[in-house]
Amino acid sequence: MAIALRRGATATTALVLLGAVLAALLTVMAGSPAHAAETRCALVKPTDDDTISILGRICDRREKPPVAVPGVRVTVEDEAGEELGEATSSEDGTFVIDLPGTSIEHLGKSYTVVLDESTLPEGTKPEITSRTIDINLDNDQTVIFPIGDAGPAKPSKFTEALQLMVGGLVFSVLLAMAALGLSMIFGTTGLTNFAHGELITFGALVAFFIDRLPGRIEVGGTEITVIVGVLGAFLVGGVFGWLNDTALWRPLRRRGTGLVAMMIVSIGLSLFLRNIYQYFAGAQTRNYSQYGAVEPWEIGDILLTPKELTVILLGVAVLVLTTSLLQFTRLGKATRAVADNPGLASATGINVERVIGTVWIGGAALAALAGALLGVTQGFDFQLGFRILLLVFAATVLGGLGTIWGAIVGAFVIGLFTELSTLFVDPEFKFVGALLLLIVILLIRPQGLLGKAQRIG
Amino acid sequence: MDFNELLTGSLQQALGPTAVVYCLAAIGLNIHFGYTGLLNFGQAGFMMVAGYAMVTMSTIWGQSLWLGVLVGVILTVILALMLGVPTLRLRADYLAIVTIAAAEIIRQVISAAKFSDDLGGQDGLTGFIKPFRKMNPFDEPVGIDGVVMWSPNDFWVMTVGWLLVVAACLITWLLMRSPWGRVLKSIREDEDAVRSLGKNVYAYKMQSLIIGGLFGALAGFVVALRSATVGPSFFATDVTFFAYTVLLIGGAARVLGPVAGAVIFWFLITVLDIAFGQMTAGADPIIPASIMDSTQASLMRLIFMGLGLMLLMIYRPQGIFGDRRELAIDGR
Amino acid sequence: MDAEQEVTGRTPGVDVEASRRALAGIEPTPGVAKPDPILVADSVTRTFGGLTAVDVAHLEVQRGVITALIGPNGAGKTTLFNLLTGFDRPDTGTWSFNGTSLGRKPAYKVARMGMVRTFQLTKVLSKLTVIENMRVGATAQRGESLLAAMVAPLWRSQEKANTDRADNLLERFLLAEKREDFAGSLSGGQRKLLEMARSLMTDPELVMLDEPMAGVNPALKQSLLGHVKSLRDEGRTVLFVEHDMDMVRDISDWVVVMAQGKVVAEGPPDTVMADPAVVDAYLGAHHDAELTFEEEEKILAEAEAEIQKEAQGHE
Ligand SMILES: Nc1ncnc2c1ncn2[C@@H]1O[C@H](COP(=O)(O)OP(=O)(O)OP(=O)(O)O)[C@@H](O)[C@H]1O
Numbered sequence A: 001m002a003i004a005l006r007r008g009a010t011a012t013t014a015l016v017l018l019g020a021v022l023a024a025l026l027t028v029m030a031g032s033p034a035h036a037a038e039t040r041c042a043l044v045k046p047t048d049d050d051t052i053s054i055l056g057r058i059c060d061r062r063e064k065p066p067v068a069v070p071g072v073r074v075t076v077e078d079e080a081g082e083e084l085g086e087a088t089s090s091e092d093g094t095f096v097i098d099l100p101g102t103s104i105e106h107l108g109k110s111y112t113v114v115l116d117e118s119t120l121p122e123g124t125k126p127e128i129t130s131r132t133i134d135i136n137l138d139n140d141q142t143v144i145f146p147i148g149d150a151g152p153a154k155p156s157k158f159t160e161a162l163q164l165m166v167g168g169l170v171f172s173v174l175l176a177m178a179a180l181g182l183s184m185i186f187g188t189t190g191l192t193n194f195a196h197g198e199l200i201t202f203g204a205l206v207a208f209f210i211d212r213l214p215g216r217i218e219v220g221g222t223e224i225t226v227i228v229g230v231l232g233a234f235l236v237g238g239v240f241g242w243l244n245d246t247a248l249w250r251p252l253r254r255r256g257t258g259l260v261a262m263m264i265v266s267i268g269l270s271l272f273l274r275n276i277y278q279y280f281a282g283a284q285t286r287n288y289s290q291y292g293a294v295e296p297w298e299i300g301d302i303l304l305t306p307k308e309l310t311v312i313l314l315g316v317a318v319l320v321l322t323t324s325l326l327q328f329t330r331l332g333k334a335t336r337a338v339a340d341n342p343g344l345a346s347a348t349g350i351n352v353e354r355v356i357g358t359v360w361i362g363g364a365a366l367a368a369l370a371g372a373l374l375g376v377t378q379g380f381d382f383q384l385g386f387r388i389l390l391l392v393f394a395a396t397v398l399g400g401l402g403t404i405w406g407a408i409v410g411a412f413v414i415g416l417f418t419e420l421s422t423l424f425v426d427p428e429f430k431f432v433g434a435l436l437l438l439i440v441i442l443l444i445r446p447q448g449l450l451g452k453a454q455r456i457g
Numbered sequence B: 001m002d003f004n005e006l007l008t009g010s011l012q013q014a015l016g017p018t019a020v021v022y023c024l025a026a027i028g029l030n031i032h033f034g035y036t037g038l039l040n041f042g043q044a045g046f047m048m049v050a051g052y053a054m055v056t057m058s059t060i061w062g063q064s065l066w067l068g069v070l071v072g073v074i075l076t077v078i079l080a081l082m083l084g085v086p087t088l089r090l091r092a093d094y095l096a097i098v099t100i101a102a103a104e105i106i107r108q109v110i111s112a113a114k115f116s117d118d119l120g121g122q123d124g125l126t127g128f129i130k131p132f133r134k135m136n137p138f139d140e141p142v143g144i145d146g147v148v149m150w151s152p153n154d155f156w157v158m159t160v161g162w163l164l165v166v167a168a169c170l171i172t173w174l175l176m177r178s179p180w181g182r183v184l185k186s187i188r189e190d191e192d193a194v195r196s197l198g199k200n201v202y203a204y205k206m207q208s209l210i211i212g213g214l215f216g217a218l219a220g221f222v223v224a225l226r227s228a229t230v231g232p233s234f235f236a237t238d239v240t241f242f243a244y245t246v247l248l249i250g251g252a253a254r255v256l257g258p259v260a261g262a263v264i265f266w267f268l269i270t271v272l273d274i275a276f277g278q279m280t281a282g283a284d285p286i287i288p289a290s291i292m293d294s295t296q297a298s299l300m301r302l303i304f305m306g307l308g309l310m311l312l313m314i315y316r317p318q319g320i321f322g323d324r325r326e327l328a329i330d331g332r
Numbered sequence C: 001m002d003a004e005q006e007v008t009g010r011t012p013g014v015d016v017e018a019s020r021r022a023l024a025g026i027e028p029t030p031g032v033a034k035p036d037p038i039l040v041a042d043s044v045t046r047t048f049g050g051l052t053a054v055d056v057a058h059l060e061v062q063r064g065v066i067t068a069l070i071g072p073n074g075a076g077k078t079t080l081f082n083l084l085t086g087f088d089r090p091d092t093g094t095w096s097f098n099g100t101s102l103g104r105k106p107a108y109k110v111a112r113m114g115m116v117r118t119f120q121l122t123k124v125l126s127k128l129t130v131i132e133n134m135r136v137g138a139t140a141q142r143g144e145s146l147l148a149a150m151v152a153p154l155w156r157s158q159e160k161a162n163t164d165r166a167d168n169l170l171e172r173f174l175l176a177e178k179r180e181d182f183a184g185s186l187s188g189g190q191r192k193l194l195e196m197a198r199s200l201m202t203d204p205e206l207v208m209l210d211e212p213m214a215g216v217n218p219a220l221k222q223s224l225l226g227h228v229k230s231l232r233d234e235g236r237t238v239l240f241v242e243h244d245m246d247m248v249r250d251i252s253d254w255v256v257v258m259a260q261g262k263v264v265a266e267g268p269p270d271t272v273m274a275d276p277a278v279v280d281a282y283l284g285a286h287h288d289a290e291l292t293f294e295e296e297e298k299i300l301a302e303a304e305a306e307i308q309k310e311a312q313g314h315e
């Protein structure tokens, strides 16, 4: 009894701690966007309306600080080369091009923003004359054209790589959270859960639901509705995981259902949940009421939005916390013992079902948190989790199914690889690259990067 | 509710071209999973490669469909070899994930905007069907008056398709009663034991992958002929999952399991679809629009299918014709 | 004797008595050379992480006799079996069978060369019938090639002959009435028997048995002992792992002792069991005292329960 209480206490402390970190970090998102000096080259404030605008600015970076370049003609073209709109940069170097029509029409399209070189002042040359942007959200899009001497035609590969790294890191930590849950559940129960993607989507949906509740939640004048939503997703996600286990998987384990059969059950569950989600949430891409359009900070040549930084920091904190829990608490040690050898663990007095229950709660909560944060960073629809499920699997398998560090290492390999590969290949092939990487690594190490070989005989 | 439409529509689908497609795909999976225990979740990839091969031979190179079929078969074998080399040594769960990944790679590459000039991108390809329709001996709708009717084109696809199914079943039956089939079943049970008896497990798995993949290729051909077009949406991951459902309904490791499964699956799916469609249609639907609109009604069949797959796997994993004792799917 | 010949097909090409006599004069030291070795291993090592599971400097197995491989739990016996039969790859080492080097040979090729093993955790093909299990064992089946498989007349006669051979073996291993049962329904001991019978279907030259007697009841054990001896008399070589010292003493011509991955002693059974190093490593203080009947019963019951549990865990 005493032990049970202590275990409970540890878990609660952990949860409270996690909550605190979560709240603290998320407040960063709300606060302190960078303020660029008026005299210099300013960024445009995104609008919060229904249309998509392309915002940008043109700066001469030979000066320190950079100065605005007015009077430059800029056009937007679609994939077929058709011109959709144009603008001329104003006194502060900025321009705004409103795309015609509603935002839905532009989703999934890719547009090119082109500088008219003839309108540039004498003796200057743009470092780039065109940028291609993919419209994935119904947010406004920001583009920046640095102007300098007739120098390199493109930003250096290095700068580009750094910029991609930011996106890659954001994706990696979210992937790692999702992969950790999948891997722990596999480790303790042997279940290859094809419905794990739906746990991710569930988080995004819960946050969305809380966000759409009437009224707004404020603390000291700052709105924190979405923050509460993300926290809610984490908690409700845990409950959902518990429900999954109690209502479905535990009874199946009791019946002694085979692992392959369970894998197929999870496919059925995935199909079921995904369509239920669509039934209630519809098929369109959705965004939360906050953080849709935030002004990025400029660090050197790199753009970094506060929400990206927040997600990275929060993600790392969550990962550190989770792995420390697994490493140092009794329950964590028990979890690893069960993952290592369930029979032996139960023989040494560990309550295996209890451990599995906790793993389900924790794993699903992490997945839901990842889902909600994915929703914050890039918007979501009912297929959010299903779409990245393969990458989550790739991360877990790369690291070796069932190993905790493996899942995290695998997630970072996959996350960074997907983004950085766009340096060399078309962005439309970035998932292909990651999946190929998975196959190649398994070819060399069939047990994954950190997994161990199985015993024969 | 219009029960006549319900019955007619369901029968039409249950025996129609789409049922043929899933039947062939499931026969392939039966070889992989039912007999050999290989969890191939990339059947859609085999279908896609074959379907596109047949179509592009005529749209890009102006060759006949027959040559397209031949190229499709060759490419399928090559795909099976390429997929088999890295994956067949893997554990069952890894194999499942890698084959899904491979199918997704194929789909994303074929549908890429970069290759859309030749492969049609997201829209797919058309304009190859003429020679096939020219051979069509039917020029009037075929069926039983008042019960079920198929258009001449559909019926022509069905004729070809069901003949292919018969051939595939016959081959499966011949193979599975032979010592070769016995080795496959043994591999499903315990591949180390089979290895210890001097059988080249890897070679057998590869043969199984190729043969099952070829049945998948037939499914891919029929997809193209059925729709007179090929596009990436015909080969999504869910297609493989549906084929598994078909297989499991009929019963894995049964020669006729996929046939029964395909007919039953499409009958039930269509019944649900039409029933919910009717209940939400019209000005004064049986189910009020606030609860379910017609878009939501179209989701009901998938919701039920997911639920059905779960319940089937839990309560009757051997399917309708399977023998509980000789059950392929209770692995460790 | 005639029936026996028909069952096995292997004509005794080795003079059993001569082989046994040849062993008599050999120095009982680890790694000693044998007059006619069928299997030779040199500096074979295998580590798992930090643990050295196998570290065998030199080992020879004499043709035509029964060699026992003993050692405490975790000594590396099963791992050595895995390495020698190609189921696992060693870190270093070379080994050869009948003079042919087996380095990097896949398991199935090793088996085809006539070196067949059984598994400590029995591997029966649960959802095949007992007779089908046996038929799988037959080698060089024409119907096992893809094209011939579809034409039954090509393989039917061979199948018939294999079935006859299988039936004979089942008779011998007391499994005849289980012929049509699913192998998964057999008891733990019966599975051991089936696995052994099935391995004989390949007509092996060297049979490697990993704890063939574990979980087999005492009466059946006696008849199994007879079978193992008859394997030798047919001209096969037997290498087996066993924890039951009485059985080892009873049937083996030569004993190899492993501890912590190394061969620590080898020699004729009586010599080895008197060796103090072996007593230290393995047998413990009480090895001389015969087990009382109750003790034996208890240990047997425990073993039986263990096997049952194992079997259930595998279904
Ligand atoms: N795949 C593996 N991974 C890690 N350790 C292993 C593996 N296989 C064997 N071992 C270790 O190697 C050592 C030797 O194991 P092995 O199974 O060969 O012992 P054994 O002599 O057969 O024992 P027993 O008599 O109990 O069967 C043991 O400590 C075991 O834990």
Ligand SMILES: [Mg+2]
Pocket (backbone or CB within 6 Å): C077, C078, C079, C120
């Ligand atoms: Mg052992």
